[in-house]
Amino acid sequence: MRSTCVRLAQHYTPMIRFIGGRHHHTPHLNEIVPHPCAENGLLPNSKDTIPAGEFLKSFRPFKVIPYRSRSETIQPDNRYKFHQRPLQEGEKSHAYELSPRFQFKGISEDEMEFINGGGAL
Amino acid sequence: MLRSFVTKRTFSSSAAWLAAKKQHDVVIIGGGPGGYIAAIKAAQLGLDTACVEKRGRLGGTCLNVGCIPSKALLNNSQMYHQMKTDSKNRGIDIKGEVVLNLEQFQKAKDTVVKQLTGGVEMLFKKNKVTYYKGLGAFENENSIKVKPVEGLDGSVSKETILEAKNIVVATGSEVTPFPGIKIDEERIVSSTGALSLKEIPKRFIILGGGIIGLEMGSVYSRLGSKVTVVEFQPKIGASMDDEVASTTQKFLKKQGLDFKLGTKVVSAERNGDVVNIIVEDVKSGKQDKLEADAFLVAVGRRPYIQGLDAEKIGLEVDKRGRLVIDDQFNSKFPHIKVIGDVTFGPMLAHKAEEEGIAAVEYIKNGVGHVNYNNIPSVMYSHPEVAWVGKTEEQLKEAGINYKVGKFPFIANSRAKTNLDTEGFVKILIDSETERLLGAHIIGPNAGEMIAEAGLALEYGASAEDIARVCHAHPTLSEAFKEANLAAFDKPLNF
Numbered sequence: 240m241r242s243t244c245v246r247l248a249q250h251y252t253p254m255i256r257f258i259g260g261r262h263h264h265t266p267h268l269n270e271i272v273p274h275p276c277a278e279n280g281l282l283p284n285s286k287d288t289i290p291a292g293e294f295l296k297s298f299r300p301f302k303v304i305p306y307r308s309r310s311e312t313i314q315p316d317n318r319y320k321f322h323q324r325p326l327q328e329g330e331k332s333h334a335y336e337l338s339p340r341f342q343f344k345g346i347s348e349d350e351m352e353f354i355n356g357g358g359a360l
Numbered sequence: 361m362l363r364s365f366v367t368k369r370t371f372s373s374s375a376a377w378l379a380a381k382k383q384h385d386v387v388i389i390g391g392g393p394g395g396y397i398a399a400i401k402a403a404q405l406g407l408d409t410a411c412v413e414k415r416g417r418l419g420g421t422c423l424n425v426g427c428i429p430s431k432a433l434l435n436n437s438q439m440y441h442q443m444k445t446d447s448k449n450r451g452i453d454i455k456g457e458v459v460l461n462l463e464q465f466q467k468a469k470d471t472v473v474k475q476l477t478g479g480v481e482m483l484f485k486k487n488k489v490t491y492y493k494g495l496g497a498f499e500n501e502n503s504i505k506v507k508p509v510e511g512l513d514g515s516v517s518k519e520t521i522l523e524a525k526n527i528v529v530a531t532g533s534e535v536t537p538f539p540g541i542k543i544d545e546e547r548i549v550s551s552t553g554a555l556s557l558k559e560i561p562k563r564f565i566i567l568g569g570g571i572i573g574l575e576m577g578s579v580y581s582r583l584g585s586k587v588t589v590v591e592f593q594p595k596i597g598a599s600m601d602d603e604v605a606s607t608t609q610k611f612l613k614k615q616g617l618d619f620k621l622g623t624k625v626v627s628a629e630r631n632g633d634v635v636n637i638i639v640e641d642v643k644s645g646k647q648d649k650l651e652a653d654a655f656l657v658a659v660g661r662r663p664y665i666q667g668l669d670a671e672k673i674g675l676e677v678d679k680r681g682r683l684v685i686d687d688q689f690n691s692k693f694p695h696i697k698v699i700g701d702v703t704f705g706p707m708l709a710h711k712a713e714e715e716g717i718a719a720v721e722y723i724k725n726g727v728g729h730v731n732y733n734n735i736p737s738v739m740y741s742h743p744e745v746a747w748v749g750k751t752e753e754q755l756k757e758a759g760i761n762y763k764v765g766k767f768p769f770i771a772n773s774r775a776k777t778n779l780d781t782e783g784f785v786k787i788l789i790d791s792e793t794e795r796l797l798g799a800h801i802i803g804p805n806a807g808e809m810i811a812e813a814g815l816a817l818e819y820g821a822s823a824e825d826i827a828r829v830c831h832a833h834p835t836l837s838e839a840f841k842e843a844n845l846a847a848f849d850k851p852l853n854f
Contacts, residue, residue, distance in 0.1 A: 267727060274687050278704075288676035
């Protein structure tokens, strides 16, 4: 005794035509075909490809850069630590205290005129 | 001189000999969706298979920092949002306050990730795939060197050479950085950092109106953030049908997301706990200053080939860095195949999986199959958006005459019982043959429903074929049936 479902299925003609069974693949032809998603039909070994090494030379890898606040970025340079100390023999606290020989000489009027005139001809 | 030459030769060959050597039929570099599926399939087809992965966990971006954790956050944030805003309507009175426990929220996501990545390892064991934890790189055309990764639990202890008859490259993709913006994964984040923010930002600005940006925007908007999406293009949603994209934008706007379209980001800098962003209108050039507590850079992903030593064997890429292959996934070497995000095609996990299977079938049987015209896309916002096949814009561009069938969820019984009626199903059919050309769904369960459209596309079904199949009542899938009915005839319930 067959169930109703089986009897009904046997009498029903599907409206969509199914092939049924395992897929029978057509063997790939012996030719190199571009990938369907390749731009402009780009193929391996073609002149429009870029060697990976060349591409990587100008490539900037993605990097996570930990945040450092402004106060953290200004590192005190421990090599040059200022210590307040009294002046020793032969030391002056300011250039103005040195003899005129060691002081900065201002630019004279003649020199200024010379520079403004474009220097030596 | 001779002695030193001999010594050098002896030393280098000793070093090579000291590296462990193994042989396999196929070695797969990368344990993401493409790689691990390829590995399992290859093993099932009787091939001695190895898979190399440097992350320490299988599943790639998808399982670890992509699809899976984001869907966990989307689901749970939607539940939280519904309980907070929609429960009274449904006759559920909540005594007290609905409060988010962020720690548990993240833990729930992490638990799912751990379970799934562990599950893939179990599948490897079950199918006898040899799993090497380490960095896989080309030693030559026929062997892969697996280098130990410092600090990686279970990493190979020394360099291991895997000789393989066939190699499948499945190294995936990485986040595309934005020039001039430093990602710290704390306040200025990529999609990876967005999955694990330590607090819910009050102001969350997103650079990029694609699927990743919109999904993350949805999550944080539901959790209470003020979300602004900045997008260079005049519309969101990248490859979405225009009508669906504008409807999606309307729904997301209703949920509180703000959109600045046709706008570019000029700079973004973190200053303590705040990110200062300067944006510029593309057309007018008018600049504006924005401030955010968190800023997501979601401008896309790019192929990942660093550390692969692809240059050692002369593999080639295109201008976007994708490894170049032919239609059999072959690189310039027929025994080296490439699949997934690192090569052509949409960067989708299921596309990589299909390619993984096809590539391995090519290796074993000389034939394989992927239908690139039938790869569905899904956005897991609420309402969900899903599409497969052609958009109206693509059909117009191709000069194909088509008919449209549309059915709104407001007329669907199941959607009404669920009090979730936003969206519609849109079907595009050939005007002459009425063959299905494209399906676009915005609404509840769109991601599941699109599979029926995919099947119909694959079989070359017409709208009438679909409409004459009995769909259970009351289900959301009846909306799909009715849209097809509307395409070739008239809908019954609208």
